[in-house]
Amino acid sequence: MKELDLLKKDWKKNENSFEQISEIEIYKMIHKKSSSIVKWILIISVLEVLLWTLISVCFNTDEYLKKMNHIELVSYFKVLTIFNYGVILAFIYLFYKNYIRITTTVATKQLMKDILRTRKTVQYYVWYNLGMAVLSLIIGFVIAIAYNPETSILNDQIAHNGKVMAITIGVLFLTTVVFFGLFWLFYRLLYGILLRRLYANYKELKKIDL
Amino acid sequence: MSENLEHSFVKQLTDNQNIIHKICRLYTDCEDAHKDLFQEITIQLWKAFPKFRGDSKFSTWAYRVALNTAITLYRKNKRTVATVEYEGRQHFIKEVDYNYEEEEQIKLMYKAVYQLNDIEKALVFMYLEDKDYREIAETLGISEVNARVKMNRIKGKLKKILNP
Structure with a gap:
């Protein structure tokens, strides 16, 4: 291509025409803070993990369960809590491992893959927590109906009145859907803004090798 | 990090800064963005420098x-x-045999x-820099044939852009 050769000639000719930055300025630069997307992903991820871990730790069900007078429920939930801690630890380990793997010295495609993988790890963790939240909601609801003496009047009503039961289930279902919908929207927005360019470039790179 | 490392880095980067300027020239369209990207690249280079053997x-x-x-x-x-005027940024001295x-x-x-998009620019950049297809492919993580x-x-x- 003739024009490209022309451009190359010009490119080479002007190679040394840039205003030079002094050593002192470069010294200053390396002590400034990066604003790369990796840094943002790290900040957001740490916040997400903290938030969800805090929620799952603070969500103390012991007192509530004791009130039910069913000792076997307490031990079931102990198992669940231990499992939950295991997941948190495994997740933090995975996230850390993926995060330190991100380095700018690898091929572009690999770098993008590493960033997306790190991002996905957090996403899975959030979905796990959301799933657990919904599961707790359902279990809590079932327990309330089956065991809680305080709600026995309501229970009778639900059991004997199809309408009340339908409304209760409907409201629960709707709450769950709205809950999930809001989260989905939030994530789409947050990471849509942050990762749009990365996704586009990654797709372009993958397309080349198809 | 030791001062020696820092000194060695700054020295080498100062001598090789035109590489970064050239990339900034392709990926940014005004002086502020040029400086901004230059700084981010400098930070990333510095971060990766301990691994440079x-x-x-x-x-x-x-x-x-x-x-x-x-x-x-x-x-x-x-x-x-994307369609910003390039002329404004060119302060080059005109040659005598100005064509x-x-x-x-x-x-x-x-x-x-x-x-062009970011990936295409990268290919053009390396082409202009006389990199061979093996290096282009390795840098981007694609196969040589496909590059x-x-x-x-x-x-x-x-x-097509030139002659629509």
Whole structure:
């Protein structure tokens, strides 16, 4: 291509025409803070993990369960809590491992893959927590109906009145859907803004090798 | 990190800064953005520097980190418009054998390159830098054959932009 050769000639000719930055300025630069997307992903991820871990730790069900007078429920939930801690630890380990793997010295495609993988790890963790939240909601609801003496009047009503039961289930279902919908929207927005360019470039790179 | 390392880095980067300027020239369209990207690349280079072993040239190593930063890590602060006038940024001294027609064509070419996407720009950049297809492929993480095919497609795309 003739024009490209022309451009190359010009490119080479002007190679040394840039205003030079002094050593002192470069010294200053390396002590400034990066604003790369990796840094943002790290900040957001740490916040997400903290938030969800805090929620799952603070969500103390012991007192509530004791009130039910069913000792076997307490031990079931102990198992669940231990499992939950295991997941948190495994997740933090995975996230850390993926995060330190991100380095700018690898091929572009690999770098993008590493960033997306790190991002996905957090996403899975959030979905796990959301799933657990919904599961707790359902279990809590079932327990309330089956065991809680305080709600026995309501229970009778639900059991004997199809309408009340339908409304209760409907409201629960709707709450769950709205809950999930809001989260989905939030994530789409947050990471849509942050990762749009990365996704586009990654797709372009993958397309080349198809 | 030791002062020695810092000194060695700053010295080498200062000597090789044109690599970064050239990347900034392709990926940004105003002076502020140029400076901003230059700074981010410098930070990323510094971060990666402890892993630089010196078994390759500083410039070869810097190419990759700088390109990766421009394509992947850098967050544009403002939405940039691709069709910005390039003339405003050119302060080059005109040669005696100034060829008006050629100069016009070069300007149009720069404009056309600006309209390419980030990946295409990377290929054009390495092409302009006389990198061979093996290195282009390795840098981007694609196969050598496909790098060649893509470059040919880019040439076609540039032609189309020039002669719509």
